[in-house]
Amino acid sequence: MPKRKALTESQIRRIAKALADPRRHDILKKVGARTHGVACADLRECQPVSAATLSHHLKDLEAAGLITIVRRGKFADIILQRDVLEAYLNHLRAI
Amino acid sequence: MPKRKALTESQIRRIAKALADPRRHDILKKVGARTHGVACADLRECQPVSAATLSHHLKDLEAAGLITIVRRGKFADIILQRDVLEAYLNHLRAI
DNA sequence: TCATCATTTAGACGGTTATCGAATTATCAA
DNA sequence: TTGATAATTCGATAACCGTCTAAATGATGA
Numbered sequence: 001m002p003k004r005k006a007l008t009e010s011q012i013r014r015i016a017k018a019l020a021d022p023r024r025h026d027i028l029k030k031v032g033a034r035t036h037g038v039a040c041a042d043l044r045e046c047q048p049v050s051a052a053t054l055s056h057h058l059k060d061l062e063a064a065g066l067i068t069i070v071r072r073g074k075f076a077d078i079i080l081q082r083d084v085l086e087a088y089l090n091h092l093r094a095i
Numbered sequence: 096m097p098k099r100k101a102l103t104e105s106q107i108r109r110i111a112k113a114l115a116d117p118r119r120h121d122i123l124k125k126v127g128a129r130t131h132g133v134a135c136a137d138l139r140e141c142q143p144v145s146a147a148t149l150s151h152h153l154k155d156l157e158a159a160g161l162i163t164i165v166r167r168g169k170f171a172d173i174i175l176q177r178d179v180l181e182a183y184l185n186h187l188r189a190i
Numbered sequence: 191t192c193a194t195c196a197t198t199t200a201g202a203c204g205g206t207t208a209t210c211g212a213a214t215t216a217t218c219a220a
Numbered sequence: 221t222t223g224a225t226a227a228t229t230c231g232a233t234a235a236c237c238g239t240c241t242a243a244a245t246g247a248t249g250a
Contacts, residue, residue: 013117016114021208022108025111028190029190032190041226050211051227052227052228052230053208053209054227055227055228055229056207056228056229057208058227059228071216071227073217073218073226074227075217075226075227076227085190088187089187092184093184095124095127095175112237134196135196135197135198136195144238146196146198147198147199147200148240149197150199151198151199151237151238152238153197166246168196168246168248169195169196
């Protein structure tokens with residue numbers, strides 16, 4: 001039996017909304033594809049979007065708990081939180 | 096290895112958006128909880144929402160492929176499409 | 191046929207959100 | 221310190237979305 005992280009209702013709502021935008025979905029994919037942290041500039045290479053917009057989306061994803069953003073000097077270090085995504089999957093599976 | 100239904104990009108987008116609204120999420124849960132078809136009126140008992148709004152949400156869920164709506168005389172027969180939901184889960188899992 | 195009930199459509203309104211450019215903060219290197 | 225680079229914040233705008241009421245459609249039964 002896998003350990004399951006519990007999600008609050010409001011976190012579930014935030015996650016669902018975060019996943020609903022194609023741009024954020026793409027960002028998540030890109031971040032998940034790398035084992036090491038990703039910087040904003042890396043993402044901008046594949047997302048035809050302004051830095052302001054990207055930053056905005058990242059904040060949404062972070063608020064949902066799907067990523068963490070650690071500032072490392074000049075760069076951001078963006079990491080996918082697989083356990084949160086997994087918990088959301090479990091939640092959907094329960095439908 | 097389970098058979099996997101393939102989803103188009105646009106269907107994935109529709110599904111994600113459909114799941115993003117708490118009301119639709121609740122509707123889906125309610126529909127999934129029953130083995131037999133559900134009618135609109137059944138849903139209205141637990142959703143404090145007008146019939147028009149409910150119908151609107153059902154159309155979104157149907158467009159996403161998450162439910163089918165069959166008109167049976169006076170009533171609608173709403174059925175969860177588990178295989179589509181499952182396919183979406185597989186898609187998210189691939190992140 | 192007529193009244194009634196279940197659902198859908200049409201049209202409108204208010205709130206949310208994705209987006210941008212410009213200004214700001216933070217860090218590094220020369 | 222100064223300039224360049226990375227990212228965030230601010231303020232504005234346009235599009236989208238959830239909701240409603242009112243009206244229409246469709247089916248059942250008296």
